Amino acid sequence: MMTRTPRRAALCLLVVLVAAGHRATRAAAVTLSTSSRWVVDPAGRRVKLACVNWPSHLEPVVTEGLGRQPVGAIAGMVVSLGFNCIRLTYPIALATNTSLSSLTVRQSLLAHGLAETAGGVEVNNPGFLDLTLMDSLKAVVNALGEKDVLVILDNHVSKPGWCCGNDDGNGFFGDRDFDPDVWVDGLGNMATIFADVPNVVGMSLRNELRGPRQNPEDWYTYMQRGAEAVHAANPRALVIMGGLSYDYDLSFLAARQVGVSFAAECKLVFEVHWYSFSDARAWETENANEVCARAARDFERRAGFLLARGFPLFLSEFGGDLRGGDLKGNRYFPCAAAVAAEHDLDWAYWALQGSYALRQGVAGMDEVYGVLDWSWSKPRNETVLPRIQALQRPIQGPGYGEALPYTVLFHPLTGLCAAAAANTLELRPCNETDAWAYAPPASTLVLRDAAAAGLPCLRAEGRGLLARLGAKACGDALSTWRLASDSGMHVAVESPPGLDSGGGGMLCLDVGADGRSIVTNPCACLRGNGTCDPERQWFKLVTSTRRAARRPPATLA
Numbered sequence: 224m225m226t227r228t229p230r231r232a233a234l235c236l237l238v239v240l241v242a243a244g245h246r247a248t249r250a251a252a253v254t255l256s257t258s259s260r261w262v263v264d265p266a267g268r269r270v271k272l273a274c275v276n277w278p279s280h281l282e283p284v285v286t287e288g289l290g291r292q293p294v295g296a297i298a299g300m301v302v303s304l305g306f307n308c309i310r311l312t313y314p315i316a317l318a319t320n321t322s323l324s325s326l327t328v329r330q331s332l333l334a335h336g337l338a339e340t341a342g343g344v345e346v347n348n349p350g351f352l353d354l355t356l357m358d359s360l361k362a363v364v365n366a367l368g369e370k371d372v373l374v375i376l377d378n379h380v381s382k383p384g385w386c387c388g389n390d391d392g393n394g395f396f397g398d399r400d401f402d403p404d405v406w407v408d409g410l411g412n413m414a415t416i417f418a419d420v421p422n423v424v425g426m427s428l429r430n431e432l433r434g435p436r437q438n439p440e441d442w443y444t445y446m447q448r449g450a451e452a453v454h455a456a457n458p459r460a461l462v463i464m465g466g467l468s469y470d471y472d473l474s475f476l477a478a479r480q481v482g483v484s485f486a487a488e489c490k491l492v493f494e495v496h497w498y499s500f501s502d503a504r505a506w507e508t509e510n511a512n513e514v515c516a517r518a519a520r521d522f523e524r525r526a527g528f529l530l531a532r533g534f535p536l537f538l539s540e541f542g543g544d545l546r547g548g549d550l551k552g553n554r555y556f557p558c559a560a561a562v563a564a565e566h567d568l569d570w571a572y573w574a575l576q577g578s579y580a581l582r583q584g585v586a587g588m589d590e591v592y593g594v595l596d597w598s599w600s601k602p603r604n605e606t607v608l609p610r611i612q613a614l615q616r617p618i619q620g621p622g623y624g625e626a627l628p629y630t631v632l633f634h635p636l637t638g639l640c641a642a643a644a645a646n647t648l649e650l651r652p653c654n655e656t657d658a659w660a661y662a663p664p665a666s667t668l669v670l671r672d673a674a675a676a677g678l679p680c681l682r683a684e685g686r687g688l689l690a691r692l693g694a695k696a697c698g699d700a701l702s703t704w705r706l707a708s709d710s711g712m713h714v715a716v717e718s719p720p721g722l723d724s725g726g727g728g729m730l731c732l733d734v735g736a737d738g739r740s741i742v743t744n745p746c747a748c749l750r751g752n753g754t755c756d757p758e759r760q761w762f763k764l765v766t767s768t769r770r771a772a773r774r775p776p777a778t779l780a
């Protein structure tokens with residue numbers, strides 16, 4: 224599945240080792256490269272990008288949050304929440320307009336009427352107030368570096384301001400504020416300025432290309448130029464390219480590959496975005512299994528195929544309203560998380576910021592997608608954090624053991640995984656899960672370590688009853704599990720007549736009323752019905768090759 228010609232892979236590795244040797248005397252710069260679809264360190268071990276977006280591209284060009292909390296405290300929260308990386312946004316004007324980049328933080332905030340934010344910076348980050356905007360950005364990057372947080376610099380817009388609209392002048396090469404020559408210069412300047420900053424590992428060329436001018440021809444012309452400019456200035460950096468239509472669409476790459484002079488150095492990564500609002504009506508009105516299946520197929524078509532072509536794919540924006548009241552988001556997020564887990568994607572959650580100094584004319588605007596609360600002092604919603612954090616850990620890729628592929632039962636709604644507890648199952652953190660053997664489209668679900676003996680297998684016992692591990696009649700109707708809905712996430716048995724299955728004839732894995740145990744219940748809204756929510760019954764069978772953590776073997780009845 225994720226193979227590539229050994230010759231190409233060997234070539235990349237050689238280049239990486241030579242480069243690493245060459246730089247051995249320098250400070251410990253983190254140099255990342257690609258090895259087929261993985262991002263790897265100089266030793267060839269996978270580094271999974273588990274990032275969160277942090278903006279510096281709005282009108283004041285001051286990194287958000289500096290008026291709310293000390294930068295070191297923010298960096299500390301990034302780490303304690305489990306992220307290893309920041310996608311840090313900036314406007315190209317910061318790198319091309321010296322009358323902008325030489326403004327101080329104080330001057331820029333006051334020019335935008337943000338005296339209160341300036342006061343907040345004075346209290347929380349006094350050293351920043353009289354730094355230039357460029358030096359302020361550098362200081363943020365350094366503060367992240369002190370906590371070993373990797374940084375990907377993302378050119379989000381040309382002209383500072385909220386992104387994005389079809390006709391905001393920042394959408395595509397040739398738009399009012401998007402002169403390709405200025406942009407290439409800006410990328411080169413930015414790459415040069417940060418070339419020696421150890422924790423800057425990648426440069427995202429441009430966020431969300433879009434609008435009436437967009438076309439693949441110009442995409443190749445200018446993205447290749449931008450990539451060359453970045454690589455020439457900082458050959459260490461990953462070069463990250465996004466697609467058309469708000470970075471929803473990289474499908475044109477199926478027909479024509481990118482041509483860059485540095486292909487052999489294995490630095491090229493693609494990025495894609497995925498939100499609920501591009502299919503808002505479908506998520507709100509149609510059956511969630513059917514919409515999820517369609518959206519997942521669409522993800523393959525627009526970007527997922529690049530993995531099999533041997534490129535890392537960075538899901539550099541996804542996220543939703545963390546307050547829980549948004550129907551489309553509640554259905555979309557576990558679906559997107561299942562896809563991200565299935566492919567073990569590199570990703571960046573949108574977003575870190577709990578609030579903005581100034582967004583779309585509103586001072587102090589709340590960010591309901593933000594992992595931090597409005598004051599940037601604590602997580603916005605502890606309950607939903609595990610949904611995001613579950614995706615942080617690599618489950619495949621080089622450097623994490625050589626285990627034969629096994630199946631993990633991932634429950635995206637909680638971010639937990641099903642694991643044996645005596646002869647029943649419970650939801651546990653996915654780092655403490657079990658290795659299962661499963662063969663689609665229908666088979667037993669067997670704990671792999673017990674599989675040699677063919678035992679024990681998971682059985683349904685009836686409506687509302689705990690699913691149990693047992694040796695009884697493995698392979699009969701009640702222990703033959705199939706994926707019963709289009710989403711592929713209803714794990715179900717046919718229930719024979721006489722067993723109380725609630726009438727539907729099928730029982731699906733579900734979470735018990737205690738929120739922890741795994742039971743079986745009548746399968747919820749498998750298809751058709753758009754008014755009910757099946758997400759609680761969604762278990763994604765994810766393939767892992769990571770050496771399973773040792774935990775006490777389950778006592779089997």
Ligand SMILES: *[C@@H]1O[C@H](CO)[C@@H](O)[C@H](O)[C@H]1NC(C)=O
Binds near residue numbers: 320321322
């Ligand atoms: C450069 O930045 C300054 C300060 O924000 C602004 O007034 C000016 O219009 C910018 N110049 C260009 C060419 O965008």
Ligand SMILES: *[C@@H]1O[C@H](CO)[C@@H](O)[C@H](O)[C@H]1NC(C)=O
Binds near residue numbers: 545547603604607
């Ligand atoms: C946190 O998320 C849960 C689940 O979506 C929701 O029920 C709860 O109201 C949210 N809490 C806050 C404080 O937003």
Ligand SMILES: *[C@@H]1O[C@H](CO)[C@@H](O)[C@H](O)[C@H]1NC(C)=O
Binds near residue numbers: 652654655772
């Ligand atoms: C699994 O992760 C949790 C935190 O999510 C941690 O408390 C626990 O120690 C980890 N277990 C193992 C076996 O690493």
Ligand SMILES: *[C@@H]1O[C@H](CO)[C@@H](O)[C@H](O)[C@H]1NC(C)=O
Binds near residue numbers: 748752753754756
């Ligand atoms: C759709 O699901 C809702 C909520 O579970 C239920 O009340 C309704 O009867 C279902 N409609 C159909 C046509 O099955």
